[in-house]
Amino acid sequence: MSDAADLHKRASLDLRPAQCCICETDDAEPLAVGEDFEYRTSGDFFLAMRCRTCGLVYLNPRPSFQELDRIYPENYHAFQFTQSHYGFVYKVRCRLETRRLLSWCSGLNEDARIIDVGCGDGFHLRLLRDFGRATWKLEGVDNSPRAVQVATRAGLLVHHGIVEDLALNAAAYDMALLIQTIEHVGDPPAVLDAVRRLLKPGGRLVIVTDNTDSLDFKIFKGRHWGGYHFPRHWNLFNARTLAALANKAGLEVEAIKTMTSPVNWVYSIRNALVDLGCPSWLTNRFGLASPIALGVFTTFDMLHQLAGRGALVRAILRRPAPVERPAAN
Amino acid sequence: MRKPVAIIGAGLAGLTAAAQLRRRGIPFTLYEAGPTIAGLASTFSDGEGFSYDFGAHFITNRLAAAIGVGADCRIVRHYGETVFLRGRTYGYPFGLMRVPRFSIGAVAARARAIRNEPPRSAAERFRLRYGRAMAEEIAIPLTEAWSGAKADELAPSVGDGIPGIGRVLLLKLSGRLTRRAVACGYSREMPETPNVWHVYPEGGVALLCQRLARGLEPAIKLHSPVEAIVVDSERVVAVRANGREEAVSAVISTAPCHILAKLAKGTQALQPLARFRYRPMVFVNLRLKGRGLLPDVVTWTPEKDFPFFRLTETPLSMPWLAPEGKTLITADIGCEVGDPVWGAPDEELGELCLDRLQAIIPDARQRYLGCRVLRTPIAYPVFLKGYEAERQSFAQSTGIEGLLSVGRNGEFDHIFMEDVFWRTTRKVRQLLSPWQQGNRAP
Numbered sequence: 001m002s003d004a005a006d007l008h009k010r011a012s013l014d015l016r017p018a019q020c021c022i023c024e025t026d027d028a029e030p031l032a033v034g035e036d037f038e039y040r041t042s043g044d045f046f047l048a049m050r051c052r053t054c055g056l057v058y059l060n061p062r063p064s065f066q067e068l069d070r071i072y073p074e075n076y077h078a079f080q081f082t083q084s085h086y087g088f089v090y091k092v093r094c095r096l097e098t099r100r101l102l103s104w105c106s107g108l109n110e111d112a113r114i115i116d117v118g119c120g121d122g123f124h125l126r127l128l129r130d131f132g133r134a135t136w137k138l139e140g141v142d143n144s145p146r147a148v149q150v151a152t153r154a155g156l157l158v159h160h161g162i163v164e165d166l167a168l169n170a171a172a173y174d175m176a177l178l179i180q181t182i183e184h185v186g187d188p189p190a191v192l193d194a195v196r197r198l199l200k201p202g203g204r205l206v207i208v209t210d211n212t213d214s215l216d217f218k219i220f221k222g223r224h225w226g227g228y229h230f231p232r233h234w235n236l237f238n239a240r241t242l243a244a245l246a247n248k249a250g251l252e253v254e255a256i257k258t259m260t261s262p263v264n265w266v267y268s269i270r271n272a273l274v275d276l277g278c279p280s281w282l283t284n285r286f287g288l289a290s291p292i293a294l295g296v297f298t299t300f301d302m303l304h305q306l307a308g309r310g311a312l313v314r315a316i317l318r319r320p321a322p323v324e325r326p327a328a329n
Numbered sequence: 330m331r332k333p334v335a336i337i338g339a340g341l342a343g344l345t346a347a348a349q350l351r352r353r354g355i356p357f358t359l360y361e362a363g364p365t366i367a368g369l370a371s372t373f374s375d376g377e378g379f380s381y382d383f384g385a386h387f388i389t390n391r392l393a394a395a396i397g398v399g400a401d402c403r404i405v406r407h408y409g410e411t412v413f414l415r416g417r418t419y420g421y422p423f424g425l426m427r428v429p430r431f432s433i434g435a436v437a438a439r440a441r442a443i444r445n446e447p448p449r450s451a452a453e454r455f456r457l458r459y460g461r462a463m464a465e466e467i468a469i470p471l472t473e474a475w476s477g478a479k480a481d482e483l484a485p486s487v488g489d490g491i492p493g494i495g496r497v498l499l500l501k502l503s504g505r506l507t508r509r510a511v512a513c514g515y516s517r518e519m520p521e522t523p524n525v526w527h528v529y530p531e532g533g534v535a536l537l538c539q540r541l542a543r544g545l546e547p548a549i550k551l552h553s554p555v556e557a558i559v560v561d562s563e564r565v566v567a568v569r570a571n572g573r574e575e576a577v578s579a580v581i582s583t584a585p586c587h588i589l590a591k592l593a594k595g596t597q598a599l600q601p602l603a604r605f606r607y608r609p610m611v612f613v614n615l616r617l618k619g620r621g622l623l624p625d626v627v628t629w630t631p632e633k634d635f636p637f638f639r640l641t642e643t644p645l646s647m648p649w650l651a652p653e654g655k656t657l658i659t660a661d662i663g664c665e666v667g668d669p670v671w672g673a674p675d676e677e678l679g680e681l682c683l684d685r686l687q688a689i690i691p692d693a694r695q696r697y698l699g700c701r702v703l704r705t706p707i708a709y710p711v712f713l714k715g716y717e718a719e720r721q722s723f724a725q726s727t728g729i730e731g732l733l734s735v736g737r738n739g740e741f742d743h744i745f746m747e748d749v750f751w752r753t754t755r756k757v758r759q760l761l762s763p764w765q766q767g768n769r770a771p
Contacts, residue, residue: 011400012397012398012400012401015399017348017352025758026352026758027518027758030391030394030395030519031750032524033390033391033394033524033525035399042400043399044394044396044397044399044400045391045399045402046392046394046399047391047394047395047529060395061395061397071429083472096335170467221526222522222523224523253478275507276506276507
């Protein structure tokens with residue numbers, strides 16, 4: 001029976017219980033049951049829960065840290081988002097992302113130090129190097145040896161490990177980026193805490209992540225939402241939960257807004273098609289390599305963005321400057 | 330250090346509670362009277378390729394995901410029910426709606442229901458909900474056969490949790506579309522959606538318990554029936570097992586209610602539970618040649634001349650439960666402990682079922698390969714009106730500080746496996762929340 005053979009091929013991951021990282025409780029309702037629709041790294045079912053207190057969406061149970069190599073396979077897109085793989089889409093994304101990055105970095109000094117936490121293959125660092133000020137000092141952090149290897153080969157300074165454990169200089173950075181990283185990490189408050197310590201007082205942190213207040217989430221949240229990215233996205237936020245997280249980590253909120261992105265739309269549809277067993281010629285119309293779908297949904301999501309409901313949410317946070325205490329009498 | 334929590338019963342509920350306590354680092358002892366874990370969730374296999382479940386056939390993909398056994402589950406592709414009436418089969422519920430006396434009666438009942446008083450019994454509720462014809466011919470006789478009580482004497486809450494027609498339509502259609510047995514009427518604690526369907530773990534539903542029990546082994550005591558729960562000033566203080574008393578901070582019991590009432594010493598608060606009745610049931614598993622002998626997975630037989638009220642051909646949902654070319658039909662017979670049916674030898678029960686099964690499967694006798702009978706004295710809780718007020722109050726709380734009663738038998742409720750998991754999780758969280766707030770305080 002092919003069914004049974006298939007079953008054994010897709011052995012179970014080691015899964016561990018989790019709780020809401022903001023409230024530190026597990027009082028949550030099940031929201032979605034899904035599978036690894038994109039990479040099929042295991043045959044497990046995954047459960048997305050929503051915290052009844054704060055509304056954070058989180059994966060519970062989730063793979064143990066020993067399983068990271070398995071759930072991020074060789075062909076994982078963040079390890080090789082290159083022009084040769086993604087052609088036209090790559091070019092358009094470069095242009096869009098450069099504009100965004102430079103706008104976040106607009107106030108930085110000439111000698112600013114910028115660190116990209118969860119930099120993957122160094123896509124954003126390369127954009128900053130190629131289009132930002134030549135005097136900026138750029139660094140990255142990533143926990144994947146493969147990603148670090150690719151980034152290093154491109155001449156970037158990338159530290160291998162997780163930001164909480166690395167001995168980086170405290171209060172040394174003007175700007176930190178967490179671009180589609182926070183949803184992947186095990187302990188977001190700990191990561192933000194570590195990043196806060198890296199920042200100079202008044203230094204800024206930009207977080208970009210999937211938005212659970214968007215229309216694509218509303219439509220697909222029962223199973224196929226691209227933002228779940230089962231089982232790799234462990235915590236999913238909206239403006240409210242991002243603010244709560246910042247607060248917990250002692251960071252000030254400067255602004256939280258949404259941003260346009262077609263990716264979750266396209267992947268939600270793709271996941272639904274894959275789940276229904278549609279042929280690959282159809283499912284392949286929806287993915288990072290499909291410019292038409294990406295184009296259509298970029299336009300579509302722009303309309304939602306106008307209503308403040310874009311597919312991504314972006315927070316600009318700041319390490320508080322030391323409060324000047326009045327001298328004691 | 331806090332005294333341990335005692336958990337009584339290593340079934341799905343007891344193990345769910347245990348796993349939750351371990352996660353929070355709270356010490357506990359799990360007492361199991363029998364020689365193994367898994368309780369009602371056990372599966373028996375004979376040497377000939379047939380598997381028999383003790384009632385709990387289905388779990389949902391959501392429960393499998395929550396416990397982390399999804400990779401070991403197969404998807405159930407089909408589930409459907411029919412009603413056999415006057416020699417004909419009707420699909421449930423849509424086939425029945427094509428019968429004018431049922432559909433007109435149901436619509437009329439709905440129209441009347443707007444200005445009606447709340448029903449006072451299950452019988453009234455069924456008449457109001459389904460119309461007189463469907464209630465008298467189907468819902469009431471089935472409920473009576475299944476509960477052993479007159480529908481006039483049953484509380485209207487018997488009908489709680491049965492999904493409405495719109496919901497059923499949506500769920501059934503999405504099941505067709507996705508070729509998955511979308512759960513409909515199998516989960517009461519969490520919403521049923523087109524994304525929640527039946528699955529079946531490799532080797533049987535006991536896999537859930539095995540996974541939950543992982544790492545808990547040192548705290549599980551088998552062959553250890555709890556002899557008493559010691560209550561002082563309406564608060565649990567200790568349990569006695571194997572002749573020894575252990576001081577405890579709380580007790581999470583999965584024991585049937587009438588047994589819980591006997592176990593609790595030093596309180597009168599649980600005495601009403603002694604009246605709660607469970608319906609004993611005999612499950613006659615008929616092994617037959619062929620497959621697809623029944624019109625669908627479940628066939629309800631409300632007519633009184635059938636000894637059984639329900640037939641289930643499980644291999645239509647789960648082909649792996651019987652060897653190829655053969656099938657398993659389970660006939661459910663309600664009874665009382667000690668009555669002739671309860672005491673009848675297996676072969677006699679097989680003959681009794683075969684006799685009447687021929688009305689639906691004419692050549693059943695030629696196909697018959699033998700049977701295996703499972704008996705349980707506590708298959709279903711019976712919601713008698715006589716103790717409905719006590720039942721409702723018990724559903725809120727046991728009335729004893731530090732005592733939880735969870736699980737299908739412990740809650741005295743018509744709940745399914747997924748409900749047991751979520752409800753136990755919720756109740757244990759509520760039990761622990763004052764302690765944890767205490768821990769957090771400086």
